[in-house]
Amino acid sequence: MADIPPSHPRFASLRRRERLIDGFRAGLATEAGLLAHGRGEALDYLLGEQTHSFADEAIRTASAMLVCARYPVFSVNGNSASAAGPEIIQVLAAHGDMAAEVNLFHHSPERSRRIHDYLRGIGASHVFESVSAESQELPEIQHARRFMNQEGIARADVVLVALEDGDRCQALVRSGRTVIAIDLNPLSRTAKIAQVAIVDEISRALPLLAQYLREERTRPRQELEQRIASYDNNEVLRSAERVIRGSV
Amino acid sequence: MADIPPSHPRFASLRRRERLIDGFRAGLATEAGLLAHGRGEALDYLLGEQTHSFADEAIRTASAMLVCARYPVFSVNGNSASAAGPEIIQVLAAHGDMAAEVNLFHHSPERSRRIHDYLRGIGASHVFESVSAESQELPEIQHARRFMNQEGIARADVVLVALEDGDRCQALVRSGRTVIAIDLNPLSRTAKIAQVAIVDEISRALPLLAQYLREERTRPRQELEQRIASYDNNEVLRSAERVIRGSV
Secondary structure, three states: OOOOOOOOOOHHHHHHHHHHHHHHHOOOOOHHHHHHHHHHHHHHHHOOOOOOHHHHHHHHHHHHHHHHOOOEEEEEOHHHHHHHHHHHHHHHHHHOOOEEEEOOOOOOHHHHHHHHHHHHHOOOOOEEEOOOOOEEEOOOOOOHHHEEEOOOHHHOOEEEEEOOOHHHHHHHHHOOOEEEEEOOOOOOHHHHHOOEEEOOOHHHHHHHHHHHHHHHOOOOHHHHHHHHHHOOHHHHHHHHHHHHHHHO | OOOOOOOOOOHHHHHHHHHHHHHHHOOOOOHHHHHHHHHHHHHHHHOOOOOOHHHHHHHHHHHHHHHHOOOEEEEEOHHHHHHHHHHHHHHHHHHOOOEEEEOOOOOOHHHHHHHHHHHHHOOOOOEEEOOOOOEEEOOOOOOHHHEEEOOOHHHOOEEEEEOOOHHHHHHHHHOOOEEEEEOOOOOOHHHHHOOEEEOOOHHHHHHHHHHHHHHHOOOOHHHHHHHHHHOOHHHHHHHHHHHHHHHO
8 A cells, every 4th residue: 555645536445455455364354255345346436435325324224223222233254344343343332332243154263263352452342253152043044154142143133234145134134133234235135135234335334323323322212213114225225226327 | 166056146256256266375366366356256247247249249359350460469467367277278279379478467576487387387388477587668657567578578469468457558558559458347447448348257258269269260361350440449348338237
């Protein structure tokens, strides 16, 4: 990054790319994660690398859901930790009562522990790992991603997932949980299955979510519930599709 | 890949991803290359992971140009070697008089040598490295990618580049060379600057190019020149844009 000036039109995107490579070298992300990030970059490019009004609406709704939740948990994987570690901490701090749980598609105990330690190191106070001695299981899905920490997602009513695969998102919704997903592909199963899909780049979306959480923790509960009731995820996804379609 | 059956609708794409990861682990591709491949995957997804008629037209024109060329060279980088090593060899063999030259955006002598040795190992007879004791330089661009091997690209009238950055493509065109580019992004500078842009996935496009080369080596030169003269790259790029736009 030494030779890319902050005035470069794609500086933010290039800085995010460096974050992923740093995360990969630190053992947080995988090679498959680097590829997945590249796919996200292409979609974000088509979105003009900006937070659109449909994403803002989803983020506002997500904020209301998280404030109203009994026990919300942020499900963190290698890519979200690498791409947006500090921004994840911002959200946890802004909420005040939200835990993080490390859940990996390509699980290894070492990588899970490294991400746990990384989040703790940058300021998260409650971090769980899905795979632990006290794990419960989501039905219908395979691999280690089916596990839920007994103190974390197993107890959660609302789960915020980022860059998540469709199978796990579906299993979480079927288990009765409310799922908020951050996903740059409005056509993905994750975006369609989640109750709220934030079609935006994670490190742009999270600071905005943190801001709304700070503003809305004291709002009347009824107002927040009305906002949740009037939210239409299908319409948000259609708007995202239109932007991607039109901007190419 | 052991758990992905060949009947999977995205088998070919997933196999290509494995090739990139293998190439990265073998020291041919870089982390930045994995990210770039991910961006290409997203664009190929929008293209329906198939070779469209606009790509076929570009490949036919490229074939004519390569047959008519005095000395064509295939510029190979870490991603193209990883994603399509055997297909590169198919094209070189089908042409019969085309050399390969290793040119890297993130140059290291070791990686250049590894790609050289890899291509030789799978059957390429003439492989040069851009950075060598007998290099010449393209004006106007920085970094090691400006070098041209005196026996390779420095002598070439037609250069086939794949997954190439815009600066080098532009410098090659300004140097008076004809550039054929394989690039999944019809909006990229590379696609716009090249005389022929093949908007297609490299490992799908190259076998088709090899087939046309075999068929056309014996065609009357005049017929090939007419095809080249009637080719309109801007129209090809507009068609590619329309497909990407419509398929989201």
